[in-house]
Amino acid sequence: MNTPSARPLSHPLARRWLLASCVPVLLVLGMALTVPPAPAESARSTTASMPGMPGMPAEQAGSAGGLAAEQDGYRLDVATAGLPSGRPTAFRFAVTGPDGSPVTDFAVHQTKKLHFYAIRTDLTGFQHLHPAMAEDGIWTADLAALAPGTWRLYADFVPNVGAHPRELVLSRTVTVPGEAAPVPLPAPTDTTTADGHSVTLTARPMAGAHQLTATISRDGLPVTDLQPYLDAYAHLTAFHEGDLALAHLHPANAVNGDHGGPTLTFQALFPEPGNWRVFLQFQTAGQLHTAALTLHID
Structure with missing residues (x-):
């Protein structure tokens, strides 16, 4: 079509x-x-x-x-x-x-x-x-x-x-307009940093989908003061390397005031295998953080 x-x-x-x-x-x-x-x-x-x-x-x-x-x-x-x-x-x-x-x-x-x-x-x-x-x-x-x-x-x-x-x-x-300077896609990894926070993201296949687990720490200590952002403790947006298909999701964790973390669980339906560029947004002390990494989905 x-x-x-x-x-x-x-x-x-x-x-x-x-x-x-x-x-x-x-x-x-x-x-x-x-x-x-x-x-x-x-x-x-x-x-x-x-x-x-x-x-x-x-x-x-x-x-x-x-x-x-x-x-x-x-x-x-x-x-x-x-x-x-x-x-x-x-x-x-x-x-x-x-x-x-x-x-x-x-x-x-x-x-x-x-x-x-x-x-x-x-x-x-x-x-x-x-x-x-x-x-x-x-x-x-x-x-x-x-x-x-x-x-x-x-x-x-x-x-x-x-x-x-x-x-x-x-x-x-x-x-x-202008001379575009493409940036190579970073290699797949399960860890990244954002504003002094360390983020680990792992993907596990399950029933035709994937369960994603994000763990957030700072200075080696688990973060437990995540604040709600868009009625959840995080927002995850991913784009497929091949065609820019978009996937977005929120964690299944129940929201309980400013007490989120350190582990968040997402359940995602990725329609295509390959590399996805993932942007995890979360908030602490009134500041929004964005952590980016490349996730490979088989």
């Missing part, structure tokens, strides 16, 4: 927003308002939510994929296929529904109405943001400076429709 070509934001308010806010950017970048099919876009539509494992609530099951711009009538519409290099930028987009208009009613999941991720194709530059939505359904993600190259941007959301709203992950690629 061919990846759907982009269409302009069709809602009247969206058109006014495009005319007001995007013309300067388009003049600089010399690009059209709509996004053409990018070569890096996947040719297959990927299921955004994976079924829960037996005996495990669905919200604890890791979802993976997110390589399509459109699914179930919902579409990620963006104003430009390019972003500036080397400086923060406000990236605006909309999620349009089956009627072609921007969706404005989203269910809250993991404490937010929409989660937004950015990663360069060499799996560097990870950003996890929570954009603001205007009344007309236009979202603004305040991206930190992007290095030149091709980036994939993901929107993770739950349309607030029907008796059983379903999580969707949609994405598109954008180009940041």
